[in-house]
Amino acid sequence: MNLKLLFICLFLAVLLAPAEVYFFFAILKGENDNDEEDENSEWLFDIQEPEGLCHPNPCHNGGECREKGKRKFKCDCPDPFKGKRCEKGPKICKRGKCGRGECVLTSAPPFYECKCKLPFLPPDCKHYSLCNPNPCKNGGQCIQDGNDFDCQCSQGYRGRFCNVEPNDCFVDDGESYRGNVSETENGDECLYWNSHFILERGVDPFNTFEDPDGLGHHNLCRNPDGDIMPWCFFRRGRKLLWDYCDVTECPEPTSQEKTTKTNPPTDDVPPEPKPTDAKPSTTNTPTKPETTEATKPTDATTGAPPTPTPNTTVSQEEFATCGQPQPKKSMARIYGGLKVPPGEIPWQVSLQVRPSQTSQPFSHICGGVLIASCWVLTAGHCIEKNKDMQVLMGSLSLNSEDSMTQTLDVERAIIHENYRETPIAVYNDIALLKLRGNNGVCANETQFVKTACLPNSQLPDGMECRISGWGATEQSDYGSNHLLEANVLLINQEKCSERNIYGSALAQNMFCAGYLQGGVDSCQGDSGGPLTCQESGAHVIYGLVSWGDQCGKKFKPGVYTRVTEFVDWINAKIQQTSR
Incomplete structure (x- = not known):
């Protein structure tokens, strides 16, 4: 009888406080799901039978790669990172920790901070106050609108918080932009550059984040990778996205101003000093790379010019090299395929x-x-x-x-x-x-x-390669307007031919790549796009996106055309057509 009474009391408690109970379990569930995902990643990674070498280093976050036998490796991870490739950092920002705000990573204890979305207030962004204190900058007037507010800006100022000044604009491609715009063209609020949504994969949150590209503990638009204009990351739900910002281009100087600037200085008048944030002249205009030995890219490990995989019979007379990207700037801190720097995938x-x-x-x-x-x-x-x-x-x-x-x-x-x-x-x-x-x-x-290089040999299972395309994403069934990329593993052919994966449907001139636990995969619209792997310092086209069972489904990785099986066919067709 006492047991029945206890159950009745518990049931009544749930009915009386549904919101609190649900919120409590939502937080617990978020933490437990993350732990289960980590365990699944470990054993699923093992059954993929990964093989590979330590050049280039497959370990993230400063992990040291040690070869085990002829073709396997192990990553020795520095604290506090773990995982097969040291890819898992400490889970500081748990779901619900910052209420209606963003959890950002910092380099000092407690290693996180809550950045609240107004009108919610620090420290935990779970309580709010409308127009008190005034969130509007530069003399803007806060007007209450139900449970929200609007800022009525002074003349010339704009932005949701009137934080954008009248002369806020960018020059050239905006690499030197240090203005205050913090919204995308579509009105999405930018994430802080040290948001855990951006940094949680592949970046050490215990190092300071400020750098010469203007990134730091703020959510202002910047152009750190040499794109065509300032941009920022934003999110919808739990998905990280990016877009160009609602920032205007500075007007062209008048012809008289141009003449004054281009006149050479005389002996009597010292040259006008350049502003400290001016964009270096070497990056103003992309130039065609020279083909001299002095300017060829060098191999990071030996310092010598890399030896690209030859394109066998395919003529490369028009192009100096194959498989040698020259991105305007490296974005090593960004992983997961969200942002491709210009020139990173030029083929x-x-x-x-x-x-x-x-x-x-x-x-x-x-x-x-x-x-x-x-x-x-x-x-x-x-x-x-x-x-x-x-x-x-x-x-x-x-x-x-x-x-x-x-x-x-x-x-x-x-x-x-x-x-x-x-x-x-x-x-x-x-x-x-x-x-x-x-x-x-x-x-x-x-x-x-x-151009990408054609392959001349098979590559080891477990090697990490790259896929790219404008294919359908979880946000849009019709594709992305921005080029996306992701890293995938070459999966053992015998493993992928097992009955619960693709069985006998997998032919010898196909192969699987991705992650058996799902989540990262090519998709519709990516078809025909490249899967490239680095070999002898060059990017080799090893696969073409072909088919698969849905997108990112567990135990159903993407299937790719094995280009090594078709090199002779490619050369024969090109020769026949060129006659």
Whole structure:
């Protein structure tokens, strides 16, 4: 009887305080889910039978790589990091810790701080106050609007909190911008650069975050990677996104001002000093890389020029090298494929189509990879009949073209003779696109347009490679306007051919890559795009996005066309067409 009475009391307690009970369990569930995910990652990583070497170092966060036997490795992780590749940092920012605010990582105890979204108040962002104190800057008036507020700004000021001054603008690509805009073009509030959403993967939160690119403990728009204008990260729910900011470009100086600036200084008048935050002249205009020995990229381990994997018979006379990206700036602190620096994947192209003999706009359908000035490699299932085709290269965004972009018509599409689709798989899924050009030259080599190398050997299982594309994401079934990238592991062929994964559907000229626990995968719109791996200091096109069972599903990694099986076919078709 006493036991029944206890259950009744507990049931009544839940009915009387549902919000508090739910919130309490939500926090506990968030913590437990993270712990279970860590354990699953460990054993799922083990059954993928990872193999690989220590060059380049696969360990994150300063981990030291030690070779075990001929082809396996182990990462020795510094405190407090752990995981097979030292990729797991301490889980400081638990769900619910900062209420209606953002948890940011700091380098001093307690190693986090809550940044509240007004009108919620520090320290934990769980209580709010409207217009007291006044959140509006620069003399702005706070006007209460129900449970929210608006700022009525003084003349010339703008932004949600009137924090943007009248002369707040950027010059050139905005690399030197140090203004106060903190919203995207669509009105999303920027995340702090030290937000745990940005730093939780692959970055040591115990190091200070300020750097010369203007990043730090703030949420102001910046351009740390040499993109076309200032940008920032934002989030929707638990998803991290990025976009360009609502910041204006500074007006062009008048012709008289230009003349004054370009006049050489005389002996009597000292030259005008440059402002301390001015953008270095070497980064103002991207230039075509020189091919002299003195300017070739060097191998980070030996200091000697890297030896790219040869493209066998494919002519590279028009391009100085293959597989050698020259990104404007490295974004090593950002992982997970959210932001690709300009020039980081210069062989990525967008295959676009429209109905034949129409003036309709072209639309993106697939990815592709540039392997020579006039040749693009893509998936066979991307080729559609009765369609005009073009490729766009050199740009990171599909909704805006700039000086980096090159757009070329497709003169001819060549699908593999044994291409075949079945209800469960796509076989010999490869095609060549011949671009239209002049005198054998189509695409021009720049910092943002380069070729990937063709492979000449198999690569070890467990090696970490990279996929990229504008494919569908969890935020948009129709794709992303910004180029995305992600790291994936080459999965053991025997493992991927097991019955609970892909069984007999997996042919020898295909392979799997990704993570068996799911979450990171190529998707629709990425088809035909590159999977590249580093070999001998160069990026080699090892796979083409082909097919899979949904996107990011557990035990259903992406399936890729194994390019090593088609190198002879590629060379033969190019030679036949060039005669």
